[in-house]
Amino acid sequence: VPRVIGHAxxxxxxxxxxxxxxxxxxxxxxxxxxxxxxxxxxxxxxSFNSVACENSTQFACIVNDTYFExxxxxxxxxxxSGSLCxxxxxxxxxxxxxxxxxxxxxxxxxxxxxxxxxxxxxxxxVSLLYSDIQITNTDIFVCMNKDAVGSDDFEIxxxxxxxxxxxxxxNFGPLPFKLSVYLVNSRxxxxxxxxxxxTFWQGSGQHIVPSFIxxxxxxxxxxxxxxxxxxxxTFTVIPTxxxxxxxxxxxxxxxxxxxxxxxGS
Numbered sequence: 650v651p652r653v654i655g656h657a658x659x660x661x662x663x664x665x666x667x668x669x670x671x672x673x674x675x676x677x678x679x680x681x682x683x684x685x686x687x688x689x690x691x692x693x694x695x696s697f698n699s700v701a702c703e704n705s706t707q708f709a710c711i712v713n714d715t716y717f718e719x720x721x722x723x724x725x726x727x728x729x730s731g732s733l734c735x736x737x738x739x740x741x742x743x744x745x746x747x748x749x750x751x752x753x754x755x756x757x758x759x760x761x762x763x764x765x766x767x768x769x770x771x772x773x774x775v776s777l778l779y780s781d782i783q784i785t786n787t788d789i790f791v792c793m794n795k796d797a798v799g800s801d802d803f804e805i806x807x808x809x810x811x812x813x814x815x816x817x818x819x820n821f822g823p824l825p826f827k828l829s830v831y832l833v834n835s836r837x838x839x840x841x842x843x844x845x846x847x848t849f850w851q852g853s854g855q856h857i858v859p860s861f862i863x864x865x866x867x868x869x870x871x872x873x874x875x876x877x878x879x880x881x882x883t884f885t886v887i888p889t890x891x892x893x894x895x896x897x898x899x900x901x902x903x904x905x906x907x908x909x910x911x912x913g914s
Contacts, residue, residue, distance in 0.1 A: 653686065654686050654687065654688045654759060655685075655686055656683055656684060656685040656686065657683070657684045657686075658681055658682075658683050658684075659681065659682050659683070659684065660679050660680070660681055661679065661680050661681070661682060662676060662677055662678075662679045662680075663676070663677035664676055664677070687815060688759055688760075688817075689814075689815045689816055689817045690760070690809070690811035690812055690813065690814070690817030690818060690819055691752075691753040691754055691755050691757050691760060691811075691817070691818065692753075692754050692818035692819070692820065692821050693750075693751060693752050693753065693754065693763075693765060693807045693808070693809045693819070693820065693821045694749065694750070694751050694753075694754040694807070694821050695747045695748070695749055695750040695751070695807050695821065696714040696715065696747070696748055696749050697712050697713065697714055697715065697716065697717045697746065697747060697748070697824065698712070698745050698746055698747055698748040699712045699713065699714075700745075701717075701743055701744065701745050701746045702719070702743060705728060706728065707721075707722070707725050707726065707727075707728045708720060708721040708722070708725060708728065708741065710743075715824050715825075716824070716825055717746065717805075717824070717825070717826045717827070718826075718827040718828075718829060719741065719743065719791070719827070719828050719829065720829045720831065721741070721793065721828070721829065721830045721831070722830075722831060722833040723798055723830055723831065723832045723833050723835075724833045724834075724835050725739060725793065725830075726739070727739045727740050727741075727793075728740070728741060728742070729741060729742040729790070730742075733783070733788075733790050734790070737779065737780070737792035737793075738779075738795070739779070739792065739793035739794075739795065740790065740791070740792055740793070741790070741791040741792075741793065742788060742789075742790050742791075743788065743789040743790075743791070744787060744788050745787055745788075746787075746788065746789050747767070747786075747787075747807075750765065750786065750807070752765055752809045752811070754821070760809070760811060763809040763810055763811050764809065764810040765786060765807060765808070765809055766786075766807070766808045766809075766810075767784045767785070767786060767805060767806070767807055767808075768784075768805070768806045768807075768808060769782050769784045769789070769803050769804070769805050769826065770803060770804050770806075770823070771801065771802070771803050772802040772803060772804060773801075773802065775801040776794065776797045776799060776801065777793060777794055777797050777799065777800075777801045777828050777830055778791065778792065778793065778794055778801065778828075779792040779793060779794045779795075780792045782803070784805070789826075791828065793830070797830060798830045798831065798832050799829075799830060800827060800828060800829040800830070801827070801828045802825065802826075802827050803825070803826040803827070803828075804822065804823030804824065804825060804826065805822060805823060805824050805825075805826050806820050806821065806822035806823045806824075807820065807821045807822055808820045835867070837865075837866060837867055837880075837882055838864070838865075838866045839862050839863070839864055839865045839866065839905075840862070840863050840864040841861065841862060841863075842858070842860060842861045842862070842863065847861070847907070847909075849909070849911045850911070851911065852911060852912070853911050854910060854911060855908070855909075855910045855911075856907075856908070856909050856910070856911065857906060857907070857908055858906065858907040858908075858909070859905075859906050860905055860906070861901065861905060861906060861907035862884070862901060862905030862906075862907070863905055865882065865905055867880045867882060881903070882903055883903070884901035884902075884903075886898060886899050886900070886901060894912045895911075895912050896909055896910060896911055896912060897909070897910040897912070
């Protein structure tokens, strides 16, 4: 029977074929010997859970049993709740990332109480992380860095505390884990002075209103604010007139200044 541990005691007797005629003896003294089968640690096991990211709204995952990639747009603004996420501006929490987690791939009864630990190791210098990834037996917590696009590669292994004596195996993996941030242009935004309401005297001619537009944002406040900081913005003004000639089409300059000419009386 495979993978059974314990001991067995055997009795050993030697016989010859000379018979017992004339008081002969054909049987030796009986001796015992013991066979001890000691445990050899079976490897732990896990696979990735393909539905780990199904409730995510700001990122997506590519997952099969042996590969896990998190794909994050550069417009990501954070998706995580709970105490683990506090202090991180751009957090990601992936719950139940693993399935079929077991201390013994062969489901050995004597290994059922072993302590299991996941280990995540970067394969090179990482650029996407604000702090180290935290991994537990159920969750992966990632705090993303600002102003970075690209990808970082990691490996995840599962360890048990059964040791490796007598040829035992105390780890499974590593399996690849990847973070990818891809560039998505953030929507620009702005605010209008006085909620966009300006008043001029009839026939007063040309006016320049500095800072009519303020809080001009090329995409600041997202992961890629530095990437978009040098973008050129252009305002488009489409007027609707009560009366033709009331005003000339206004100009709004890139610095937020309003230029407008009011028509004659």
